[in-house]
Structures are given as structure tokens and as C-alpha cells.
Amino acid sequence: MDETKSNPEPLDEVTAGRLAQLEDYIMKNCLWQFHSRSWDRRVQNEGILSKTTQILCGEPVDTGTPLDRCHWADAVVMAEEFQRRCPWLTEMPKDEVKALMDALHKHLDYILIDGSLNLELTDQHY
Amino acid sequence: MPYHEFECSKCIPERKKHAVVKGHGEDLTSALPLGYLNTIPGTISERGCAYCGAKHVIGTPMKDVIHLSHGPLGCTYDTWQTKRYISDNDNFQIKYTFATDMKEKNVVFGAEKLLKQNILEAFKAFPKIKRMTIYQTCASALIGDDLNAIAAEVMEEMPEVDIFVCNSPGFGGPSQSGGHHKINIAWVNQKVGTLEPKEITSDYVINYVGEYNIQGDQEVMMDFFKRMGVQVLSTFTGNGTYDDLRCMHRAQLNVLECARSAEYICNELRVRYGIPRLDIDGFGFEPLGNSLRKIGLFFGIEDRAQAIIDEETARWKPELDWYKARLMHKKVCLWPGGSKLWHWAHVIHAEMGVDVVSVYTKFGHQGDMEKGISRCEEGALAIDDPNELEGLEAMETLEPDIIFTGKRPGEVAKKIRVPYLNAHAYHNGPWKGWEGWVRFARDIYNAIFSPIHELAKLDISKDEIPGDCGFKTQRMLSDANLPDEVRNDPTLRQYTGKFDCLKDLRGKTYPVFERKTAAAPAAAAV
Numbered sequence: 001m002d003e004t005k006s007n008p009e010p011l012d013e014v015t016a017g018r019l020a021q022l023e024d025y026i027m028k029n030c031l032w033q034f035h036s037r038s039w040d041r042r043v044q045n046e047g048i049l050s051k052t053t054q055i056l057c058g059e060p061v062d063t064g065t066p067l068d069r070c071h072w073a074d075a076v077v078m079a080e081e082f083q084r085r086c087p088w089l090t091e092m093p094k095d096e097v098k099a100l101m102d103a104l105h106k107h108l109d110y111i112l113i114d115g116s117l118n119l120e121l122t123d124q125h126y
Numbered sequence: 127m128p129y130h131e132f133e134c135s136k137c138i139p140e141r142k143k144h145a146v147v148k149g150h151g152e153d154l155t156s157a158l159p160l161g162y163l164n165t166i167p168g169t170i171s172e173r174g175c176a177y178c179g180a181k182h183v184i185g186t187p188m189k190d191v192i193h194l195s196h197g198p199l200g201c202t203y204d205t206w207q208t209k210r211y212i213s214d215n216d217n218f219q220i221k222y223t224f225a226t227d228m229k230e231k232n233v234v235f236g237a238e239k240l241l242k243q244n245i246l247e248a249f250k251a252f253p254k255i256k257r258m259t260i261y262q263t264c265a266s267a268l269i270g271d272d273l274n275a276i277a278a279e280v281m282e283e284m285p286e287v288d289i290f291v292c293n294s295p296g297f298g299g300p301s302q303s304g305g306h307h308k309i310n311i312a313w314v315n316q317k318v319g320t321l322e323p324k325e326i327t328s329d330y331v332i333n334y335v336g337e338y339n340i341q342g343d344q345e346v347m348m349d350f351f352k353r354m355g356v357q358v359l360s361t362f363t364g365n366g367t368y369d370d371l372r373c374m375h376r377a378q379l380n381v382l383e384c385a386r387s388a389e390y391i392c393n394e395l396r397v398r399y400g401i402p403r404l405d406i407d408g409f410g411f412e413p414l415g416n417s418l419r420k421i422g423l424f425f426g427i428e429d430r431a432q433a434i435i436d437e438e439t440a441r442w443k444p445e446l447d448w449y450k451a452r453l454m455h456k457k458v459c460l461w462p463g464g465s466k467l468w469h470w471a472h473v474i475h476a477e478m479g480v481d482v483v484s485v486y487t488k489f490g491h492q493g494d495m496e497k498g499i500s501r502c503e504e505g506a507l508a509i510d511d512p513n514e515l516e517g518l519e520a521m522e523t524l525e526p527d528i529i530f531t532g533k534r535p536g537e538v539a540k541k542i543r544v545p546y547l548n549a550h551a552y553h554n555g556p557w558k559g560w561e562g563w564v565r566f567a568r569d570i571y572n573a574i575f576s577p578i579h580e581l582a583k584l585d586i587s588k589d590e591i592p593g594d595c596g597f598k599t600q601r602m603l604s605d606a607n608l609p610d611e612v613r614n615d616p617t618l619r620q621y622t623g624k625f626d627c628l629k630d631l632r633g634k635t636y637p638v639f640e641r642k643t644a645a646a647p648a649a650a651a652v
Contacts, residue, residue, distance in 0.1 A: 007155075028472045028500065028501050029413070029416075029472065029499070031385070031405035031406070031407070031468075031497065032405060034385075034405075034493055034496055034497050035389075036385075036389060036491075036493055038257065040393075048350070059203060066378065066379070066400060066401070066402045067400075067402045068425050069402070069423075070379065070402035070403070070404050070424060072423070073404065073419075073420040073421070073423035073424045074404070074420060076420075076423050076554035077416050077419055077420055077423070081416075110155070111153050111155050112154070113155050114498075115155040116154065116155065116158075117155060117157070117158040117492070118154075118158060118492040118493055118495075118496060119160075120162070120491055120492055120493065126389075126390050126393045126394065
């Protein structure tokens with residue numbers, strides 16, 4: 001089986017529950033993750049989730065290019081909503097936040113790209 | 127998320143993979159309806175054609191343009207008083223419609239001369255209009271008329287005019303979506319970058335893309351942008367002008383509303399000009415508020431967005447909540463064409479209290495289904511390109527209180543006593559913005575609790591007609607089971623806006639914000 005198409009490793013119950021809350025917010029309220037091609041989705045996932053992680057951890061965020069600023073705008077709103085809806089997030093140590101966001105990133109890459117049933121994702125043109 | 131097989135479509139086994147039920151604990155990798163495929167022989171689709179998608183959806187909302195169909199007269203019918211993409215220039219684009227009226231002899235002998243004659247006559251009839259779009263149809267495509275050559279010839283003879291040609295015949299795709307794609311690419315190839323903006327008036331410049339000014343939606347959103355001090359360089363395409371749309375390359379940000387019909391041009395502008403794409407929701411209090419905040423954040427003016435959010439929410443929330451209390455758990459089939467299945471699926475549930483029991487799309491792609499299924503609640507039936515019998519079966523099974531759809535399936539619904547709202551053209555829009563969202567809730571309320579609709583449920587050929595009770599008003603119907611504290615809640619109220627909520631916007635003045643950078647020549651502004 002192609003490694004890239006397998007679902008990420010199973011998580012413990014608490015982490016899985018927390019990840020599900022974050023995923024539920026994104027899938028119900030965001031649009032940035034649904035660009036039309038695989039390569040676009042990977043750029044979006046990487047750009048916005050990494051910036052969200054930096055915001056949640058109080059780290060500096062690169063907003064140097066227009067694309068960075070666009071990703072950052074989505075990330076700021078998402079980080080605020082995460083903190084509002086998931087109070088436990090504000091009390092988590094930074095390394096745990098990073099681990100959780102990393103698991104979220106892997107999971108979204110799977111359901112939106114590598115495990116996606118959307119046949120248009122691999123079209124070479126827009 | 128198992129596939130759903132309709133009883134009526136068992137004789138068309140290919141249809142099975144076009145419908146799924148959203149199951150508990152499942153995600154998009156479990157099942158996803160097929161989409162954007164040719165309609166299966168044996169099923170009667172409610173889709174439009176690729177010419178329709180190019181012209182009637184995207185091209186014609188441009189307001190200062192002669193929109194000419196090169197084909198038989200019937201192709202252009204839908205432009206005449208059947209669309210509701212209004213404009214602030216007296217609706218020129220829907221008031222007049224133009225077709226070359228190709229006949230059999232033109233098919234035999236060619237229609238290029240006819241086309242040129244029509245172009246010249248149209249410009250002569252409307253001497254103030256200097257811009258034109260020409261749309262290929264099946265007939266003119268099949269005989270091989272060279273529209274681009276004729277347009278070039280006219281532009282050479284009349285240097286004051288500019289003409290755009292869209293080669294998207296009806297057969298050029300599985301549905302209208304093929305036409306969306308073609309006209310996006312044609313516009314960016316032919317016209318973007320051929321003109322510089324007259325003036326850059328703000329430090330914050332956007333293109334507002336995938337917005338068609340249905341009953342004034344664009345004008346509502348423009349009000350917010352102006353209050354934020356954001357210059358909208360062009361709107362693609364509702365209430366937009368031809369020349370503004372040639373200047374799209376000078377924006378700093380593409381704000382994308384209907385990704386189904388217009389993501390292509392945003393993607394191209396990103397690749398060719400480095401302009402990022404921000405997908406937004408213009409519907410619903412919270413999604414719209416977050417969308418304005420993101421635009422504000424991008425430019426560093428989020429405080430201006432927040433001020434609008436606070437003001438509008440305080441003004442309209444008590445009215446939205448009045449309707450929410452009365453619409454709670456009403457069952458909705460959300461059956462629009464493309465993007466509204468995901469623009470609305472979550473937020474009508476969250477902010478109006480209704481339960482979405484089904485989503486469908488006529489011409490959406492699998493990406494639209496990914497969004498729609500993600501946003502609706504568990505148990506919802508998701509259908510791609512349903513035929514009329516499937517629609518009927520779904521309504522009989524799901525027993526919705528209302529459906530939001532187009533006029534063709536809507537009329538079918540009415541025949542089985544299910545009220546419908548026109549999801550494409552609206553009833554009493556605009557539905558965007560905070561006030562618009564309340565107007566949408568009011569339309570839902572009026573449809574579900576219509577006393578006339580109650581009467582329509584009785585079949586005089588077989589039902590007993592009650593003669594011992596009076597006429598039931600809307601409030602008697604909607605408030606029958608409401609607790610007293612909700613029914614008499616003094617903090618809630620029905621819609622108090624004006625019948626025409628656009629009139630005041632058109633004469634409104636806006637604050638002038640000090641610019642950080644000195645006004646620069648437009649060409650060097652970005």
C-alpha cells in the first residue's frame with residue numbers, strides 16, 4: 001500500500017477527541033482547505049495550520065508576502081475560534097499544542113488530499 | 127457514509143454513486159458522490175448548458191455591456207426578465223437582450239456577415255454603450271463561424287469599442303459549470319491586463335469575485351467594504367463594469383465568494399500576478415463577520431471590520447432570533463445549483479435553527495460536495511445532479527417543511543405541497559449582509575407558515591373541508607407550540623427594515639480615510 005495514502009497512526013482517546021473538535025470547527029466553518037487541486041490543498045494546509053500553531057504558541061509569524069498575509073488572516077480567526085470553543089487549548093503546554101496541531105495537519109492532509117475520493121484533485125490544470 | 131440508491135433509479139445503476147447519506151463517525155474518505163460528469167442516458171437532468179453557464183450566470187451581470195448571443199433567438203431567452211442580477215445603472219444588462227437570430231439559411235451559408243451586421247446595429251442602437259460581449263452557441267460553433275475574427279474586424283473599424291468573445295457552446299461541458307470555467311479563462315486571457323485603473327483611491331484594493339448582485343447582494347457587500355475604506359477595483363461580475371474587470375491585475379487581494387463559478391480566475395490571477403485568494407462566506411452573521419475580519423486583518427484594518435460587526439449585529443440579531451425561535455427544527459432540503467449548498471448548510475442550522483435533511487447540487491463538482499457534506503449535519507442525504515423522480519422520492523421520504531432550489535424543481539415541489547424558496551434568484555432579497563440574512567429568515571418564515579399554503583394542503587377532491595374554524599393567520603400557525611416566554615419575549619421582533627433596502631445605500635456617503643501612502647499613478651500603485 002502506498003504510504004502516503006494511509007491514515008495517520010491512531011491517537012489516544014483524549015487526543016483523538018480534541019483533534020475531532022478542531023477538525024469539526026475547520027470542516028464546518030472554513031473554506032481555505034477546499035482548494036481544487038492537491039498541490040493547492042497542500043500549500044493551504046501547510047501555510048494556515050503552521051501559522052495557526054505559531055499564533056497558539058505565541059511565536060512570531062511570517063507575514064512577509066501577500067500569500068503569507070492571506071494565510072495569516074485565516075489563521076488568526078481560526079486560532080481565536082479554537083481558543084473560544086476549546087478552553088482546554090489555552091492551558092496546554094506549547095509542545096502539546098504543537099503535537100496536536102501536527103496530528104491535525106496529518107489528518108487533514110489525509111482526508112482532504114491523500115485519502116480523498118475527489119477525482120479532480122489530480123487534474124494537471126485549473 | 128453509504129451510497130444511497132433511489133427506488134426510482136434502480137433501472138439506472140450508475141446513479142447509485144451520485145448519492146450518499148452522511149453517517150455517524152464517517153468522513154469524506156468513506157464515500158463521496160461522483161460529480162461534474164455527463165448526465166447519464168435515461169435520467170432527466172435539471173442542469174443548464176455550458177453556454178448558459180458562461181453567459182447567463184457570469185457574463186451578463188456586467189452592467190455596461192451589450193451582451194450578444196450568436197445563435198437562434200431561444201438561446202438568449204433566459205436573459206430577459208428571468209434573472210435577478212440587478213445593477214445600479216437602471217438594469218441595462220437585463221432590460222435589453224441581443225441575439226443574431228440565426229436561421230436555417232445561416233447554418234447552410236454561414237452567419238459571420240449576420241453577426242457583423244448585428245454588432246454594428248447594436249452599437250448604433252445604443253450609442254453610449256461602447257463595450258460588447260459575444261457568446262457562441264451550439265449552432266454557430268457547429269458551423270465554425272469565427273467570432274474572434276469578426277470582433278477584431280469591428281474593433282479595427284470602430285476603435286472606440288471593445289469586444290470580448292466567449293466560445294462556450296452549449297455542448298461544451300457536462301453542465302453550466304463547463305461554461306463558468308471557459309468564460310473565466312477567456313476573460314483572464316483576453317482582457318485582464320489590457321487596461322490600467324483610472325484611479326487607486328485606497329491603500330486597500332480588492333477584486334470581489336464570484337458575486338453576481340442577486341437582488342442587490344453586491345451592493346450590500348460594497349457598503350461594508352466602503353465603510354472599511356477598501357476599494358473594490360472590480361466585481362466579477364455582478365454590477366461590475368467591463369473596464370474595471372480589465373484592471374483586475376492591479377488588486378492586492380482577490381476576495382472570492384462563489385468558488386464554484388469563479389475560482390478559476392482567482393487561481394489564474396494568483397499564478398500570473400501573485401494576487402492571493404481569500405475564500406469568504408457573505409451569508410450569515412458569524413461567517414460574514416469573520417470574512418470581513420479576515421479582509422481587515424489582511425490589510426491591518428481589522429478594527430474597522432469589528433465596528434461594522436458590532437453595529438450590524440446589535441441592529442439585526444433580535445430580528446433574526448425572532449425568526450429562529452419559530453423556525454427551530456423545521457426540515458429543509460437545501461437543493462441549490464452549486465455554491466449555496468455549502469454557503470448555507472451549516473449557518474442556516476446554527477443561526478436559524480432549521481435542520482438540513484438533504485443537500486444537492488445540479489452542477490457542482492466533487493469539491494462542492496466535500497464542502498456541503500462537511501457542513502451539514504449527520505443523516506443528511508447528499509445528491510449530485512438528481513433527476514426529477516429522485517427529487518420527488520427524496521421529498522416523499524424526508525418530508526421537508528421547505529426546499530430551497532431553482533424554479534424548475536421548485537414548481538415540482540409545490541405540486542406535492544412542499545413550499546420552496548428560489549435559491550438562485552431569491553424571493554425578497556438581498557439575502558447577503560446582516561439585514562439580508564434576516565430577510566432570508568423572513569422569506570423562510572413566510573413560506574412555511576403561509577396560510578394560503580395551509581389551504582393548499584387540502585385536496586378538495588377527497589379531503590373533508592373543515593367548516594367550523596376560521597382562517598388561520600401566520601402567527602397562529604407559527605406560535606401555536608411556542609412557550610409563552612418566547613412568544614412574548616420583548617427583546618425579539620420581526621423584520622423592521624424597508625421594502626427596498628438598497629435605495630438608501632445608493633445615495634449613501636462614506637468616511638474618507640487618511641491614506642498611508644500618497645496617491646500614486648495607478649499603474650505603479652501595487
